[in-house]
Structure formats: C-alpha cells, structure tokens
Amino acid sequence: xxxxxxxxxxxxxxxxxxxxxxxxxxxxxxxxxxxxxxxxxxxxxxxxxxxxxxxxxxxxxxxxxxxxxxxxxxxxxxxxxxxxxxxxxxxxxxxxxxxxxxxxxxxxxxxxxxxxxxxxxxxxxxxxxxxxxxxxxxxxxxxxxxxxxxxxxxxxxxxxxxxxxxxxxxxxxxxxxxxxxxxxxxxxxxxxx
Numbered sequence: 016x017x018x019x020x021x022x023x024x025x026x027x028x029x030x031x032x033x034x035x036x037x038x039x040x041x042x043x044x045x046x047x048x049x050x051x052x053x054x055x056x057x058x059x060x061x062x063x064x065x066x067x068x069x070x071x072x073x074x075x076x077x078x079x080x081x082x083x084x085x086x087x088x089x090x091x092x093x094x095x096x097x098x099x100x101x102x103x104x105x106x107x108x109x110x111x112x113x114x115x116x117x118x119x120x121x122x123x124x125x126x127x128x129x130x131x132x133x134x135x136x137x138x139x140x141x142x143x144x145x146x147x148x149x150x151x152x153x154x155x156x157x158x159x160x161x162x163x164x165x166x167x168x169x170x171x172x173x174x175x176x177x178x179x180x181x182x183x184x185x186x187x188x189x190x191x192x193x194x195x196x197x198x199x200x201x202x203x204x205x206x207x208x
Contacts (some may be wrong), residue, residue, distance in 0.1 A: 017147040020192040020199065021056055022164045025065075026074040027186040032102050035129065036093035041069035041186075043076055048208075052187050053077055055208035060154035063146060065090035065163070073187075074158040081156070087110045089142035092160035092177045096129025121169075121176035124199075134175055136166040143167065164190050 025163045026049075028034060043049055045149050058081060064074035065101045066086035074083065098114075106114045110127065117124045121132035139159075146155060154207030171177030172192055182204050184190060192199040 016151055016155050016194055017143070017155045019057075019154045019195050020143065020194075021060060021154065022167065022192070023052065023056070023073065023156055024157045024164060024186050024188050024190075025070040025186050026153055026162060028069055032100050033095045033098045033106065035092045035099045036067070037099050038068050038137045045071060045187075048187050050074055051208040052189070053079070055189060055206075056081075056156050061146075062154045062156045062158065063087055063090070063149055064111065064158040065160060066094070067091055067160070070158045070160060074156075077156060077158065084146075087142050087146075089138045090157060090159045090163055091136050093162040094128075094130045095126050097127040098129065112154040118180065121180060132166060132169075135162060136170040136176075139163050139167050140171055143171070148152050167199075168201060168204070169194075172199045174201065 026043045028039045029040060032038055058079065061084055062074050062078045062080055062081045063084040064070040064086050066088045071086050101109065119127065123131050123133055125131035164184050165179040165182065168174050168182065168190065169176040184205050185207065189208065190204045191202040193202050
C-alpha cells in the first residue's frame with residue numbers, strides 16, 4: 016500500500032468558469048513557485064496525474080528525478096456536463112434549485128449530463144487503491160484537480176463532503192494524506208511551499 020499521498024493541485028488556469036473535463040492548459044510560468052513545490056515533495060516519490068493537460072503538464076514538470084507513472088483518467092476533475100464552461104452566476108440562473116442542492120447536499124445530485132460527488136469519490140478511491148496495491152510502501156505524488164482532492168479528503172480521510180468543500184485547495188498547493196491503518200489521515204491541507 017502507498018504509505019504517503021501527496022495531492023498536488025495543478026497549476027493555475029485563470030478560468031472563471033466551471034472547468035471540468037474541458038482540456039484547459041495550466042500556466043506554469045511561475046518558476047519560483049514550481050521550484051518551491053518541487054523541493055517540498057519527496058524525491059523518491061512516484062508521480063501520477065489526471066490525463067487532462069493542466070494536470071499532466073504540471074506532473075511532467077515535477078517528474079524530474081522522480082519516476083513518472085502513466086496518466087490516469089480516473090483522476091480527472093468532476094464532469095460538470097452542461098455546466099462546464101459556464102460561470103457560477105450562469106449556472107445558478109440556468110438551474111437555480113439544482114445548483115444550490117449540488118453544493119449544499121453533495122452526494123447523488125449531478126449537473127445535467129455530468130457526475131455527482133459520490134461517483135467522483137468512488138472513481139478516485141478506486142484509482143488510489145489500485146496505485147496503492149501496485150506500489151506498496153511508496154510515496155505517491157498525485158497531480159489532480161480541486162474536486163478530486165476534495166472528494167478524496169471527504170470520503171477517504173473521514174472529513175465528510177460538507178467539511179471537505181469548506182477547504183481551500185489552491186493551484187500548486189499540496190494536501191498530504193498518510194496511511195493510518197486501513198484508511199487515510201489528513202496531515203496538511205492546501206500547503207503552499
């Protein structure tokens with residue numbers, strides 16, 4: 016089993032709209048921030064990423080001196096369906112009740128044509144469980160997305176969905192989880208190196 020999990024949120028996209036499965040690039044031009052992040056992460060760690068370019072490119076930059084695993088589509092951001100590319104205001108105008116419930120009662124509520132919190136949490140947990148079985152005792156740097164990190168925190172680190180949604184997870188931040196018996200324990204959330 017993976018011993019320590021270092022979630023890294025990809026570099027900033029500067030998007031002001033919902034950005035789920037749309038393939039928006041990351042801005043990795045802040046070399047100092049990337050260098051501090053790289054120095055903070057264990058050099059012996061394996062690196063994996065979502066297959067969306069903003070995460071994959073961030074992982075590529077962090078892979079120097081680390082073993083890079085193939086991108087894993089199970090680490091993709093929420094599929095926001097019809098909401099992808101819309102601002103929060105536009106989503107609230109389009110689907111006022113649904114958008115309110117989606118955030119207030121995370122679980123089985125999904126955007127039109129998209130996926131719910133429970134579905135994301137299950138696919139992310141499956142990805143991390145597979146990687147843990149395949150790489151026993153390893154440190155793993157997983158470069159992914161805001162929703163992915165929150166879903167894993169909520170379901171696997173025992174915070175619950177509502178508490179996880181209350182955390183900031185900034186671009187190029189680290190959220191570290193350590194294996195604690197059969198589960199995960201949050202060591203740090205949204206650490207900026």
